[in-house]
Amino acid sequence: MYAEVILFSLILLLGLILFFREIFPLEISALLLMLLLVFTDILSPSEAFSSFGNQSIVLIGSLFVMIAGLNKTGLIKKLENTLLKVAGKNRNLTFTVLLMLIALFSAFVSNTATLAISIPIAVSIAKSFGESPKKWLMPIAFASLLGGMNTLVGTSTNIIISELLPHYGLEHFNLFTTSHVGLPILVGGIIYLVLISRYLIPVSESDKAESVEIKYNLRSYTAEVKILSDSPLCERTIADANLFQEVDIIVLQVNRPGYPPITPRASFILREGDTLLVEGNIDKLTEFTGKYRLKFVEELKSEKDTKENRRSKEQQQLEFYEVLVTARSILHNRTAAEVHLRNRYRLSLIAINRQGVTVHQELSSVRINAGDILVVQPLNELDPGIFDFLGLVPLQELKQDRYRKRRAIRAALIFIAALATGALTEIPLAVTCLAGAVLMVITNILIPQEIYQAIEWRILIFIGAILSLGKAIETSGTAAFLAGYLSEYLIHFSPAYILAFFFISTVLITQMISNQATAVVMIPLAINTAQAIGLKPMPLVMSVTIAASCCFMTPFEPVCMLVYGPGGYRFSDFIRVGLLLTLFALICVVLTVPLWWPF
Known part of the structure; x- marks a missing residue:
């Protein structure tokens, strides 16, 4: 047993390094771990590959398809825009409505999909209030995480945890199991984001723009421009051409056919065909190319098209x-x-x-x-x-987006019916959502080709492979081994302390690696520890489940990565805003979990 525990621990350590450093794509790292578990006889091939036939894979894949149907009709964007118009010109009311809408949609639609639709809308609203997007983008990312933790389908992490529970004699989550704890966190979280977060997000002078266009035109880009035969730069030195005097443009490098890259200097003579690597905002770059009769390299390639x-x-x-x-x-x-x-x-x-x-x-x-x-x-x-x-x-709303009313109604009815049937009947949610995905095609909302485009195969492969890790931590005896040591320490403390211990441990791990991988490791450990101490396991399961969605303190969560660049945030901004929100979630877990799941 000890040999298997040591061997599995080494594989787990390797997995943590791979996930944290992202040496390979996550799904490749997960597949590598699964293969190592098979090669070391910790899992049999049938045990490892059975994860890919798990209901969670079918459920998540079906949700991808139904969400694609909703997005194609323009329904979500239409609802957001309509309700935001109702909010009027009151900044805090508009901000509150936007956060509530994002949280609502994220409870049933993937966080990433909701945020992808909402970012251009948030940028547009920030423009109308003359504010920097920095004050808006991080809160909407956090709102999507808060909303997603409230339902089974709000995040794939909840689905994975639900699938692990029957292996320990526990029941699957229903659609709203996590909302008993998640809803108080959501309500308090939105109040915090509206009233307090704006004072914790620093805005520099360059961020204080009168409009979003001004803010975003200040963003510096690197571009390649080519000197044409009629350019006034031909056969002139950089000093003569006054390129170093261009306030908003920096010439980084000169590329000349047949020569290595050249660092620009005042005496360097420019010639036709030279390519300049320049840096500046997009408007100044366009103005620069016009002034000196230059061409973006990609534009020259375009002109060779038919x-x-x-x-x-x-x-x-x-x-x-x-x-x-x-x-x-x-x-x-x-x-x-x-x-x-x-x-x-x-x-x-x-x-x-x-x-x-x-x-x-x-x-x-x-x-x-x-x-x-x-x-x-x-x-x-x-x-x-x-x-x-x-x-x-x-990062801007596309004029080509269209709202298809009839298809939107059909898509909404299919989506609601699939979730309601799975929640209110004995039919598994995976089956009802698969039926909903099929109906999206039968009713001409999607064509078959769009199904394959909608499904994020990398995520399905990652989940299928990572579930094998959850089996291995149990079959290798590692969960029981670690739980034995933990129980000797934790048995001297109150249940509330143990609840907080697993919440904090899970939060710290999930800041560094994926939520799903964290859950797969922590759930078996929490259940085995509860059994060793003599507690009911569900309180600790819920603590881990909620904590796995509290990725507020680093930008590594995919949702946070979406706003990290456009918002111009620093790493410390997430710690500053996310720490208080995480502490609030911890308090809610300690106070509310025992009310619904006594120890």
């Missing part, structure tokens, strides 16, 4: 889109050249912003990370769905 793919110069200059790279994006950890962004998806990468980092290489060879903000230019008429397909979040 005639039917060309558009007017005016259109090309106007149609710039700022988009945020999410963790699920196919661009994450890849270059624009590797994904054939221009040729396959008809988008030119014009510029890139990486918070706190200046890019010093050709844009096509820059490895793009989650949280980067890109300026892209469509080569053809923009298909709004292309951003969602690529895992990009536009």
